[in-house]
Amino acid sequence: MTDRVPVLKIGEILLVSIQVDLEDQMVMDLQDDLSNRIVATGAKGVIIDISALEIVDSFVGRMLATNAAISRVLGAETIVVGMRPAVAMTLVELGLSLQGVRTALNLERGLKLLRRISAGRA
Template identity: 85%
Template sequence: MSDRVPVLKIGDILLVSIQVDLEDQMVLDLQDDLSQKIVATSARGVVIDISALEIVDSFVGRMLATTAAISRVLGAETVVVGMRPAVAMTLVELGLSLGGVRTALNLELGLGYLRRAQASSPENR
């Protein structure tokens, strides 16, 4: 019944751009989809764009942290990009700091970070 958030593949990077107000089930589905896609595509990096999200509550925050941890276990690095100032201020007050999650101001800087990280990883030298 609920929609799924599309996961796009660009080279060895998976791109998720969340454009709708998330229902809890969609959040859980996204976490599942992403871990399966990372394995299926041998992705090395994941970018989650949350610039369209007007709120991030503890449920979505937890999904971001868990996804980052899962992808790390699977050999991919996750960058969360585009968090709005009001969202960041709210998360701090809520008591969430997303420690362990890489973040970048926007998609471009996030992709740039992943490219650099891959370039400097030992396997690519």
């Protein structure tokens, strides 16, 4: 039994805070959990906090993009927050630009951005 990443509900927003380096099984579980929770709660926004991640490989990078796409299909906007400079540089070197994924510097700005999106202004 592997660890699972918790998906927390705050109002209309789901918060996923990734604290440990992800193994493949955890990524698959997270994808399942997240899509189930979005449907169950009718959430309008998802925030994935990766400020604790020091290493992001192409697998995790793709996971972020996939999750964003899945939640968009389910009617929720995904924002990835707290990416470290080193992580951003690694992803660029890997040739990943996370197209279609919205990002914010930190959780606070992410929440603000979601609020703007739900108000239909961004």
